Amino acid sequence: xxxxxxxxxxxxxxxxxxxxxxxxxxxxxxxxxxxTAVGLGAAxxxxxxxxxxxxxxxxQYILKEGALVWLGPEYAEYxxxxxxxxxFIATIATMVQLVEIIVEKFSPSLYNSLGIFLPxxxxxxxxxxxxxxxxxxxxPSLGLALTYGVGSGIxxxxxxxxxxxxxxxxxxxxxxxxxxxxxxxxxxxxLMAIGFxxxxxxxxxxxEEKKDDKPKVEAKVDKVEVKKEEAxxxxxxxxxxxx
Amino acid sequence: xGLLSKKDAALITDPLLDNNPITIQVLGICSALAxxxxxxxxxxxxxxxxxxxxxxxxxxxxxxxxIPSKIRIIVQLIVVAALVIIVDLILRAFAxxxxxxxxxxxxxxxxxxxxxxxxxxxxxxxxxxxxxLDGIGNAxxxxxxxxxxxxxxxxxxxxxxxxxxxxxxxxxxxxxxALGYENNGFMLLSPMALxxxxxxxxxxxxxxxxxxxxx
Numbered sequence: 001x002x003x004x005x006x007x008x009x010x011x012x013x014x015x016x017x018x019x020x021x022x023x024x025x026x027x028x029x030x031x032x033x034x035x036t037a038v039g040l041g042a043a044x045x046x047x048x049x050x051x052x053x054x055x056x057x058x059x060q061y062i063l064k065e066g067a068l069v070w071l072g073p074e075y076a077e078y079x080x081x082x083x084x085x086x087x088f089i090a091t092i093a094t095m096v097q098l099v100e101i102i103v104e105k106f107s108p109s110l111y112n113s114l115g116i117f118l119p120x121x122x123x124x125x126x127x128x129x130x131x132x133x134x135x136x137x138x139x140p141s142l143g144l145a146l147t148y149g150v151g152s153g154i155x156x157x158x159x160x161x162x163x164x165x166x167x168x169x170x171x172x173x174x175x176x177x178x179x180x181x182x183x184x185x186x187x188x189x190x191l192m193a194i195g196f197x198x199x200x201x202x203x204x205x206x207x208e209e210k211k212d213d214k215p216k217v218e219a220k221v222d223k224v225e226v227k228k229e230e231a232x233x234x235x236x237x238x239x240x241x242x243x
Numbered sequence: 244x245g246l247l248s249k250k251d252a253a254l255i256t257d258p259l260l261d262n263n264p265i266t267i268q269v270l271g272i273c274s275a276l277a278x279x280x281x282x283x284x285x286x287x288x289x290x291x292x293x294x295x296x297x298x299x300x301x302x303x304x305x306x307x308x309x310i311p312s313k314i315r316i317i318v319q320l321i322v323v324a325a326l327v328i329i330v331d332l333i334l335r336a337f338a339x340x341x342x343x344x345x346x347x348x349x350x351x352x353x354x355x356x357x358x359x360x361x362x363x364x365x366x367x368x369x370x371x372x373x374x375x376l377d378g379i380g381n382a383x384x385x386x387x388x389x390x391x392x393x394x395x396x397x398x399x400x401x402x403x404x405x406x407x408x409x410x411x412x413x414x415x416x417x418x419x420x421a422l423g424y425e426n427n428g429f430m431l432l433s434p435m436a437l438x439x440x441x442x443x444x445x446x447x448x449x450x451x452x453x454x455x456x457x458x
Contacts, residue, residue: 019433024272025356082332085350086324093317122316125273125354132347178449179441182269186441193434 003147006139010151013200016126017159018193020133023126027160028185037164038157040121045153047099047121048130051092052149053142055131058087088131096122126156163189254376258384261451264357265388266444271357275389276436278348282405285393287341289386291334291349295326296358297378302326303366304374310367319362320353327352357385392439400430 016022023044030040061067065079104111121127130152139145166188175184264270271292278284302322303310310318331349334342342349352358361381366374397403402410402419411418413426429435 021273021276021433021436022351024276025270028269028272082328085328085331085353086321089320089324089353090317093320122320125351125356128354129273129347129351132350136347176445178452179445182266183441183444183448186437186444190434190437190441193437197432197434 003144006144006147007151008202010148011155011158012196013202014133014152015155015159015196016129016152017156017189018196020129022129023124023156026121026124026126027156027163028182031160031164031167031185034161034164034168037160041157041160043121044124044126044156045150047092047096047127048149048153048156049146050099050149051095051127052130052134052152053145054095055088055091056134056139056142056145058091059084059135063087084132084135088135089128092127092131093122126152159192162192251373251376254373255380255383258377258380259387260384260447263384263388263447264360264381265385265440266447268357268360270360271355271385272440273351273355275385275392276440277433278345279389279393279436280396280400280431281344282390282393282397284341284344285389286386287334287338288345288348289382289389291330292352292355292357292385293379293382294330295323295352296361296382297375299323299326299358300361300366300374300378301371303362304369304371307367315367316359319359323353323358323362357381388440388443391443392436395439396430396435399427400435401428402426 014020017024017027026040031037059067059081061070063080063084065081066076067080068075068078100111130149133152134145134148139148163185167185170184170188179187258264262268265272265275278288299319299322303319306318306322327350330352331342334345334349361377365377369377394404397405398409402408402413408418410424411420413420430439
């Protein structure tokens with residue numbers, strides 16, 4: 001259940017492009033054709049699925065405050081978290097290089113479709129952002145880190161696929177000259193982001209209802225107070241508890 | 244600009260408008276949008292990027308004859324990451340609240356495409372002083388857009404500038420609010436950053452028709 005919740009949350013609610021603007025550079029540059037957009041999107045899912053769990057392990061066992069305790073009790077006080085930027089980006093850069101070499105060796109056809117995008121990905125904000133959000137949201141387990149990586153990758157994939165499809169179609173419409181290209185892409189992305197905001201209540205809907213209940217109860221309490229003094233005491237106790 | 248030759252001054256002034264990193268080169272949008280809901284955060288972000296870009300350009304320019312071209316991306320990333328860590332620690336020490344607002348976006352300066360782009364396109368082929376100027380110029384162009392977007396989003400969204408209530412008090416109904424003006428809370432949400440930026444690009448391109456794209 002936890003996994004499903006995090007999965008959908010990272011795809012729709014915390015969508016990398018529409019909620020946090022991560023990976024915008026390649027999102028704008030590579031979204032002119034659907035076929036290339038699919039290639040880059042798939043590469044992003046793949047790299048996020050590899051690097052987020054890897055960086056989770058790094059964070060948990062090396063960087064966090066007290067994480068080095070597995071080396072011995074005397075290491076418990078070390079806090080290396082200031083090194084996390086450099087460690088994360090080094091992991092990502094080497095992983096991307098490694099993945100490129102492996103894919104080239106074992107699956108030349110996949111390399112031909114994905115390969116050209118892999119170097120681009122090392123400096124894609126979405127990848128580093130995935131790891132940094134994983135760290136700042138304190139994702140509790142390795143499995144959840146994997147789910148988060150895959151989920152946010154799919155979210156990014158959906159976003160670039162959608163904008164590429166729209167940009168292919170918009171070629172036939174009469175956009176004001178000064179808006180053509182970049183300008184209209186920004187505005188469409190903004191409108192899509194507004195659409196994606198509607199997913200916001202999908203998982204938190206239950207919580208918000210609970211908050212709404214409280215004032216209603218208090219309003220009822222006031223009416224009872226007028227009727228009987230005895231009730232007043234009980235109500236007073238109850239309101240203390242609810243507060 | 245008595246201190247700088249004409250060529251050097253162009254390094255600073257070009258990226259402000261005609262070769263702006265955000266609106267023309269389409270670089271560094273990732274971090275540009277998420278933190279522009281307040282003017283103060285935009286200014287701090289712009290200054291951080293300026294520090295990292297100017298210093299990083301100098302470092303890469305000094306190392307340009309030593310770096311083997313095959314591993315240059317990793318070397319560049321390490322240089323930026325080291326500089327960003329310094330900026331992050333300084334922010335946490337002197338402006339803790341603000342560094343909370345910026346959260347992961349300080350870290351994301353590392354993958355800000357402007358920085359990698361300028362390293363690749365300029366610092367690897369030029370001398371340190373010119374690279375320094377180029378860094379300052381491009382970061383200023385980036386900062387200019389950030390400040391414009393931040394200005395409009397904060398003014399229209401919460402009626403303040405840098406935290407000062409320039410339009411009057413919305414609760415006590417003074418100033419503009421006495422006339423029935425309301426804040427547009429929508430400006431504070433992320434989609435409006437994109438739309439504001441889209442409008443800025445629209446205005447810029449309709450003033451300068453040579454920038455218009457085919458599609």
